[in-house]
Every structure is written in C-alpha cells, then in structure tokens.
Amino acid sequence: MARKKILVVEDDKNISKLVKYNLEKAGFDCVATLTGEAALEVLDRESFDLIILDIMLPEMDGFEMCRHIKQETKLSSIPIIMLTAKGEEVDKVVGFELGADDYVVKPFSPRELILRVKVILKRGKLNTKDKEVLSVGKIIVDIPRYKVIVDKKEITLTKIEFKLLVTLIKRKGRVQSRDTLLEDVWDMSSDVTTRTIDTHIKRLRKKIGKTGKSIETVRGIGYCFSDED
Numbered sequence: 001m002a003r004k005k006i007l008v009v010e011d012d013k014n015i016s017k018l019v020k021y022n023l024e025k026a027g028f029d030c031v032a033t034l035t036g037e038a039a040l041e042v043l044d045r046e047s048f049d050l051i052i053l054d055i056m057l058p059e060m061d062g063f064e065m066c067r068h069i070k071q072e073t074k075l076s077s078i079p080i081i082m083l084t085a086k087g088e089e090v091d092k093v094v095g096f097e098l099g100a101d102d103y104v105v106k107p108f109s110p111r112e113l114i115l116r117v118k119v120i121l122k123r124g125k126l127n128t129k130d131k132e133v134l135s136v137g138k139i140i141v142d143i144p145r146y147k148v149i150v151d152k153k154e155i156t157l158t159k160i161e162f163k164l165l166v167t168l169i170k171r172k173g174r175v176q177s178r179d180t181l182l183e184d185v186w187d188m189s190s191d192v193t194t195r196t197i198d199t200h201i202k203r204l205r206k207k208i209g210k211t212g213k214s215i216e217t218v219r220g221i222g223y224c225f226s227d228e229d
Contacts, residue, residue, distance in 0.1 A: 004049040004121055008032040008082065009039040009065065011057050015106075019052060019083070023112040023117070036060035040068065048078055050121060053100075055084035055091070065100060070099035076156045077146065079120045083108070088163045101160050118187075120159075134169050136225070138211050141166060150208050150210075160185065161204050168215060168225040177222040197222075 006028050010016040016032045023030040031046070033039040036057050051069070062082060069075045079101040086092070092103045101120050104113055134141040140149040148155050148164060157165065164185050168176065171214035176184075178194040186196070201223055205212030214226040 001038045005029040005047065007039060007042060007051045008075055009034075009036060009057065010054045011035065011053065012054075012103065013222060015054075018110065019113065022114060026106045026114045026117075027116070035150045036062070036226070038106070043069070043075060047080040048190050050117060051078055051080045052117075053080050055082060055095075063094060066095065069203060070158065071146075073156055077159060079159050081120065083113070089093070093195065093199060096196055097171065099158050099203070124200065134166065136169055136172060137214060138206065139165075139169070139208065139214075141169060148208075150211055155207055157204070157207060161200060162202060165201055165208075168223065172225045175221055175224045177216045179222075181222060 007025055008016055008019050008023070010019060011034045012031065020032045021032045024185060031042060031048075033042055033180060034161045036189075037060055039051075041090065046141055052165050053066060057065070060068075062084065065081055066082070067101055069078065069080065069181075076099070080099065081102045081104060082092075082095045082100045083106065084105050085106045095103055102116050132143050136141070138151045141147070141162070143166060144150075144158075146166065150158055150161065164181070167181065181197050182194070201215060201217075205215055216224050218224055
C-alpha cells in the first residue's frame with residue numbers, strides 16, 4: 001500500500017523538523033516548506049493527501065493560503081490541519097469557515113498531532129457497502145468518485161463536507177444531533193465543538209445553493225435532511 005504523503009508548511013525550522021520527523025516515524029512521506037509561496041510551488045508539482053499549515057507565516061499567512069487552496073479545484077479536496085499558536089475561538093472559526101478540517105494549538109503533543117492526522121485521513125474511507133450513488137431532489141452524490149452534482153452542475157466539497165452531506169442524506173428524514181454528527185462525521189469529539197458543526201453546515205448549505213434549504217435546523221438538537229424531494 002502506498003504511503004500517505006503530507007505537506008508541512010511551518011516557518012519555525014525546529015517545529016518543522018519535529019513534525020516531519022514524527023510523521024515519517026509514523027509511516028508517512030513528508031515534504032516541509034517554510035513559506036506559503038514555496039508550498040504552493042510544491043503543490044503545483046506534487047500530490048498530497050493532507051496539509052499541516054501554520055497560520056503565522058511570513059508574507060502569505062496560513063488563512064490566505066487555506067483560502068487559495070480551497071478555491072483551486074485540483075487542490076480543494078486536500079484536508080488541512082491548522083497548526084498555530086493562535087488558539088482563540090475566533091481564529092478557529094475563521095479557519096473552519098475557510099475550509100480547514102482540524103485545528104491544533106501550539107504547544108502540542110506530536111503524538112496527538114499524529115492521531116489527528118490518522119483520523120482525518122480515515123474520514124476519506126466512506127462506507128460504500130450500501131448505495132454507491134445517492135440521489136435526492138436535485139442532488140446526486142457519487143460516493144466512489146467523490147462527485148456531487150447539484151441541479152446538473154458539479155460542485156466541489158472538502159472531504160469533511162462530503163462526508164457530512166452523505167451522512168445527512170443517508171439518514172434523510174431523521175434528526176441528527178450535533179453529538180451524533182461529531183462522533184460519526186468527525187470520528188472524535190475532543191477539541192471539536194458544536195460550533196464546528198454549525199460552521200460546516202453553513203458552508204455546505206451555501207455550496208449546494210437553493211438545495212441547501214433541505215438541510216433543516218432542529219433548534220436545540222441538530223440537523224435533518226428534509227424527507228421531501
């Protein structure tokens with residue numbers, strides 16, 4: 001089985017070396033850059049399964065780079081872990097709104113970081129034993145090909161948005177509590193808040209346009225994909 005390849009974007013050389021060492025020790029291939037600009041050049045030449053991205057980078061900061069990646073069709077599906085000293089809630093919300101999949105605050109445990117990397121990479125392994133192509137209303141979801149068609153137009157979702165949409169559609173008509181979604185979509189609940197879910201639901205609704213109204217808010221509980229096609 002091919003080793004997963006991870007890009008580390010961190011301007012602190014000591015932290016960069018620490019992260020790279022631990023990733024390679026855990027069985028991953030790893031490329032490290034010190035700036036966002038250098039990282040984008042590498043992304044133009046090579047393919048990666050995940051990006052670990054510092055926020056406080058010189059010139060192009062991590063938020064700007066995350067925005068750029070999520071706007072590029074060929075890069076937008078790469079999951080991103082923000083690694084930063086900026087631990088305020090507002091910074092986390094901004095990161096999630098831009099498309100980040102997780103947020104690790106410095107100082108951090110290398111062991112915890114590796115665990116989070118494995119959890120996010122595991123998210124891509126959706127269960128395809130049931131229906132491989134889901135169709136509801138104007139939405140068609142091709143699970144094996146990671147394709148979503150809305151009103152005859154293909155849209156681009158991050159892996160976590162894709163899994164969230166698939167989970168809601170498969171449970172159409174049934175209310176999913178925020179705790180259930182945290183456990184089933186994010187695979188872990190520590191350091192991931194209900195605010196994270198609300199942010200991703202907001203972004204998902206926006207991406208699927210008018211069809212977004214099918215994702216109904218059940219006040220005080222969670223969300224439900226409307227049973228009405």
